[in-house]
Amino acid sequence: MKVIIIGASISGLHTATLLAKQGIDVEVYDRMNALDGPSRTLIVTGKISEVLDPLPEEMVLNQVKYLELFSRSRSARLELSYPDLVVERRQLVEMFARMAKEAGARMILGHRFEGFSQFGRKVVVTLRDLQTNEAKQISTDILVGADGVQSAVSTAASRNGHPVTALAQARVALPESGERDAYRVWFDTNQTKYFYWLIPESDRVAAVGLIADDVPQAQARLAEFLRERHFEAIEFQSAVVPMHQFGSAEGTVDPGRHVFVVGDAAAQVKVTTVGGVVPGIYGAKALARAILDGRNYRKELGGLKMELHLHLLVRHVLNRFRDHDYDELIGMLDGELKEILQEWTRDELTQSLLRMIWAEPRLITLGAKVFLRSLF
Numbered sequence: 023m024k025v026i027i028i029g030a031s032i033s034g035l036h037t038a039t040l041l042a043k044q045g046i047d048v049e050v051y052d053r054m055n056a057l058d059g060p061s062r063t064l065i066v067t068g069k070i071s072e073v074l075d076p077l078p079e080e081m082v083l084n085q086v087k088y089l090e091l092f093s094r095s096r097s098a099r100l101e102l103s104y105p106d107l108v109v110e111r112r113q114l115v116e117m118f119a120r121m122a123k124e125a126g127a128r129m130i131l132g133h134r135f136e137g138f139s140q141f142g143r144k145v146v147v148t149l150r151d152l153q154t155n156e157a158k159q160i161s162t163d164i165l166v167g168a169d170g171v172q173s174a175v176s177t178a179a180s181r182n183g184h185p186v187t188a189l190a191q192a193r194v195a196l197p198e199s200g201e202r203d204a205y206r207v208w209f210d211t212n213q214t215k216y217f218y219w220l221i222p223e224s225d226r227v228a229a230v231g232l233i234a235d236d237v238p239q240a241q242a243r244l245a246e247f248l249r250e251r252h253f254e255a256i257e258f259q260s261a262v263v264p265m266h267q268f269g270s271a272e273g274t275v276d277p278g279r280h281v282f283v284v285g286d287a288a289a290q291v292k293v294t295t296v297g298g299v300v301p302g303i304y305g306a307k308a309l310a311r312a313i314l315d316g317r318n319y320r321k322e323l324g325g326l327k328m329e330l331h332l333h334l335l336v337r338h339v340l341n342r343f344r345d346h347d348y349d350e351l352i353g354m355l356d357g358e359l360k361e362i363l364q365e366w367t368r369d370e371l372t373q374s375l376l377r378m379i380w381a382e383p384r385l386i387t388l389g390a391k392v393f394l395r396s397l398f
């Protein structure tokens with residue numbers, strides 16, 4: 023069986039490794055000439071180590087054990103049982119590429135996917151060699167779109183794109199008040215319905231950023247935040263990220279089950295924090311199982327879909343929060359609720375959400391109050 027994967031990044035390369043390890047003929051294409059895509063400081067939960075068994079130490083720029091949350095007039099400090107890991111996207115992609123090559127996958131760079139057509143059980147993929155400008159047609163049994171937020175594979179299958187949101191972040195000198203093993207989150211609903219963050223990369227450098235509706239808005243608010251807090255940017259990073267919706271993350275784009283999407287291309291992103299690395303890896307695992315065992319990808323995605331749906335529900339409530347609601351929420355972070363938040367990672371909402379509500383029933387009252395207020 024031959025599989026063509028478009029997109030040599032985290033979700034595409036992980037799918038390639040899992041398939042090639044089982045003897046599948048895998049080719050990975052990317053429009054980039056080298057695996058040197060934009061640098062990006064990422065923070066992921068320790069869950070990534072479970073999946074990658076474990077994440078090699080040299081990949082980890084920093085481990086953060088404490089999470090500090092700030093609202094207008096309250097704050098809380100959580101001690102995470104499983105530290106979050108700070109990694110650099112480019113290094114991570116290079117590591118995934120090494121793993122895919124060792125497993126036997128072939129990597130062909132400098133080729134842009136331009137379309138596909140189906141002939142019976144075969145998919146004919148059109149790719150353009152960006153060096154010679156020559157178009158090539160290659161036949162395959164399965165086509166995988168791991169080509170990110172503006173997935174051309176998904177578009178070629180007449181799928182509408184996903185709604186997106188924008189992230190902007192700057193690398194700055196870690197402030198004197200900052201600690202290497204603590205990251206900070208500020209809620210300010212006048213500026214963003216998400217939050218601002220400061221993530222230390224090392225003793226000296228941190229990433230400061232926010233999520234907003236579009237890139238210009240995110241960049242403008244970030245610039246203001248940096249000015250107010252006297253941060254000097256070393257480097258800026260920004261891009262759009264897809265937002266998971268009910269009904270997205272389905273992954274299969276043709277009824278014959280020969281064309282699939284994974285990772286950002288399938289909007290496999292937690293919309294509470296806009297994190298897509300760990301969900302994209304879970305998506306890759308589900309897709310590899312489906313291809314290898316002839317199973318239904320949608321069914322294999324069941325657990326991930328449930329997790330992403332819960333994040334979406336929580337995001338719907340948080341989008342309606344005002345500053346005083348965050349004050350109230352942070353005021354509740356004590357006792358059992360705090361312990362649950364410390365114990366379970368944000369990739370485990372299916373396990374932790376009910377526990378949180380059971381431990382702190384005022385969460386329901388707060389959610390209901392916020393929701394009702396938004397109706398009137």
Ligand SMILES: Cc1cc2nc3c(=O)[nH]c(=O)nc-3n(C[C@H](O)[C@H](O)[C@H](O)COP(=O)(O)OP(=O)(O)OC[C@H]3O[C@@H](n4cnc5c(N)ncnc54)[C@H](O)[C@@H]3O)c2cc1C
Nearest residue numbers: 029031032033053064065135169170261285286297298299
């Ligand atoms: C500034 C920023 C910060 C972020 N921080 C975090 C974080 O802290 N934690 C977290 O979990 N997530 C974070 N994310 C989200 C995370 O980066 C993405 O969810 C993740 O990288 C998606 O990986 P992917 O492999 O699905 O797609 P991508 O990494 O987007 O890769 C898609 C690949 O497809 C290739 N491609 C696209 N179109 C074509 C085409 N037509 N032909 C050939 N190749 C093509 C591209 O060149 C690219 O290599 C952040 C995002 C941004 C923008």
